[in-house]
Amino acid sequence: PVLVVDFGAQYAQLIARRVREANVFSEVVPSTMAADEMLAKEPAAIILSGGPSSVYEDGAPKLDPALLEAGVPVFGMCYGFQAMVQALGGTVERTGLSEYGSTPAQVSDTESTLFNGQPAEQSVWMSHGDSATSAPEGMRVTAATSGAPVAAIEDDERRLYGVQWHPEVMHSTFGQRVLENFLLRGAGLSGEWTAANVVESLVADVKETIGDKRVLCALSGGVDSSVAAALVQRAVGDQLTCVFVDHGLLRSGEAEQVEKEFVEATGVDLVVVDAREQFLSALAGVSDPEEKRKIIGREFIRVFEQAARDIVGSGEREGHPVEFLVQGTLYPDVVESGGGTGTANIKSHHNVGGLPDDLQFKLVEPLRLLFKDEVRQVGLELGVPEVIVWRQPFPGPGLGIRIVGEVTADRLDILRAADEIARHELSAAGLDRDIWQCPVVLLADVRSVGVQGDGRTYGHPVVLRPVSSEDAMTADWTRVPYEVLAKISTRITNEVREVNRVVLDVTSKPPGTIEWE
Numbered sequence: 001p002v003l004v005v006d007f008g009a010q011y012a013q014l015i016a017r018r019v020r021e022a023n024v025f026s027e028v029v030p031s032t033m034a035a036d037e038m039l040a041k042e043p044a045a046i047i048l049s050g051g052p053s054s055v056y057e058d059g060a061p062k063l064d065p066a067l068l069e070a071g072v073p074v075f076g077m078c079y080g081f082q083a084m085v086q087a088l089g090g091t092v093e094r095t096g097l098s099e100y101g102s103t104p105a106q107v108s109d110t111e112s113t114l115f116n117g118q119p120a121e122q123s124v125w126m127s128h129g130d131s132a133t134s135a136p137e138g139m140r141v142t143a144a145t146s147g148a149p150v151a152a153i154e155d156d157e158r159r160l161y162g163v164q165w166h167p168e169v170m171h172s173t174f175g176q177r178v179l180e181n182f183l184l185r186g187a188g189l190s191g192e193w194t195a196a197n198v199v200e201s202l203v204a205d206v207k208e209t210i211g212d213k214r215v216l217c218a219l220s221g222g223v224d225s226s227v228a229a230a231l232v233q234r235a236v237g238d239q240l241t242c243v244f245v246d247h248g249l250l251r252s253g254e255a256e257q258v259e260k261e262f263v264e265a266t267g268v269d270l271v272v273v274d275a276r277e278q279f280l281s282a283l284a285g286v287s288d289p290e291e292k293r294k295i296i297g298r299e300f301i302r303v304f305e306q307a308a309r310d311i312v313g314s315g316e317r318e319g320h321p322v323e324f325l326v327q328g329t330l331y332p333d334v335v336e337s338g339g340g341t342g343t344a345n346i347k348s349h350h351n352v353g354g355l356p357d358d359l360q361f362k363l364v365e366p367l368r369l370l371f372k373d374e375v376r377q378v379g380l381e382l383g384v385p386e387v388i389v390w391r392q393p394f395p396g397p398g399l400g401i402r403i404v405g406e407v408t409a410d411r412l413d414i415l416r417a418a419d420e421i422a423r424h425e426l427s428a429a430g431l432d433r434d435i436w437q438c439p440v441v442l443l444a445d446v447r448s449v450g451v452q453g454d455g456r457t458y459g460h461p462v463v464l465r466p467v468s469s470e471d472a473m474t475a476d477w478t479r480v481p482y483e484v485l486a487k488i489s490t491r492i493t494n495e496v497r498e499v500n501r502v503v504l505d506v507t508s509k510p511p512g513t514i515e516w517e
């Protein structure tokens with residue numbers, strides 16, 4: 001892999017993604033990992049990320065010079081660049097010429113390894129207080145800005161490169177080209193990391209891990225669990241059993257898409273548990289959001305546990321007990337929990353989500369090295385239906401937390417109808433990729449007076465909550481064109497009898513969460 005050494009910047013994951021966009025596999029490792037351990041991974045190249053520190057500060061993350069002497073191509077960015085300059089004998093000083101934001105850079109050699117094929121002036125994204133004032137011996141300076149006389153260095157012999165700016169952010173107009181030049185020309189890598197190759201190697205891994213054992217997967221109908229299941233199916237066929245719990249809190253058409261289209265396309269062995277009644281009666285009379293969430297979580301585990309027992313005890317494939325449970329864990333979770341180091345697709349023995357002790361599984365996490373957009377590519381490659389691959393995030397508790405008030409069968413029907421119209425019109429307007437997700441919320445305990453046809457009505461409002469986001473941690477409300485909003489509003493109030501008012505949520509996150517409950 002290409003190792004992205006994380007010096008504590010929020011940019012390391014982004015760099016890893018950019019490397020993969022060049023079809024080269026990358027992994028994030030913390031800068032605290034020992035150089036030996038990094039080199040033991042036999043990296044094809046090493047990228048040193050930016051970071052919040054000054055190289056002079058006490059406790060500033062250290063760059064072990066061994067990484068620069070191992071014969072592995074290295075590319076330093078921002079803090080990583082400065083750490084590299086310092087380690088190689090150049091000078092880094094506080095010049096008082098800090099630069100933040102878009103800055104013009106002058107490239108002095110447009111035929112160099114990094115800048116080949118690019119213009120002599122380009123806009124780069126800077127964020128630095130210290131500057132390199134002299135390059136290490138033997139290194140060429142190939143770009144400068146007004147605040148950074150040494151803004152890019154190159155050494156083709158030792159294959160060491162660096163830039164003072166952040167090539168990974170979009171505001172660096174030729175950033176991706178600079179990065180690709182490093183990977184393909186500097187490090188001599190070939191871009192072979194494509195969805196097709198990824199599928200092939202993940203399938204081989206899963207096959208080896210699982211052998212002839214049986215595997216269970218809780219399918220939610222979301223992107224991650226669906227793609228994980230399809231991948232495991234490809235690897236071990238009907239040793240995999242998927243359990244789909246229909247809790248009755250799904251949106252219109254979703255259960256059918258899983259039960260029919262997904263099964264047809266992937267051939268997974270699916271057990272559907274119809275638990276709609278069970279969930280509804282457990283939720284009766286409850287309107288507190290946290291309590292609803294707890295009940296839904298608890299009932300889910302009960303149903304899944306029973307299904308697991310039935311399958312384990314079914315004796316259909318005697319001698320091959322269910323030993324593994326598939327989880328759709330993604331790379332950002334792995335990196336954030338500090339575990340960005342292992343390539344194994346299996347975690348230790350684990351008692352999952354409150355399952356009882358006599359049902360112990362090992363986890364298979366075939367997507368643990370992938371980002372969301374890569375999961376989607378892999379899904380397409382595996383033939384997972386597009387309606388599922390491009391599905392927007394949907395919370396586990398489903399529509400249960402989009403009805404403000406008690407959840408009842410009637411209210412679910414109202415919300416499903418309104419939600420279907422909103423989704424349809426947003427898609428028809430081509431907004432699916434601009435919108436991260438658009439919850440539709442039924443204010444079931446609120447009534448307002450309206451006039452529909454010739455009569456007075458006393459109906460419920462629904463709230464549209466379209467948000468734009470990168471990762472759901474923060475979000476802004478999406479500026480959906482008025483005509484589209486008008487169409488949604490007209491259709492919902494015409495077609496869903498119980499709703500006489502459509503309102504738009506114009507709150508960012510923070511302070512408002514994306515979901516209302």
Ligand code: XMP
Pocket residue numbers: 393394395396397437472509512513514515516
């Ligand atoms: P909030 O409402 O916290 O939501 O801004 C952030 C993201 O998480 C989703 N979400 C959930 N997903 N189980 C899930 O699997 C949950 O209980 C849950 N609650 C919220 C929400 O849809 C949004 O994408």
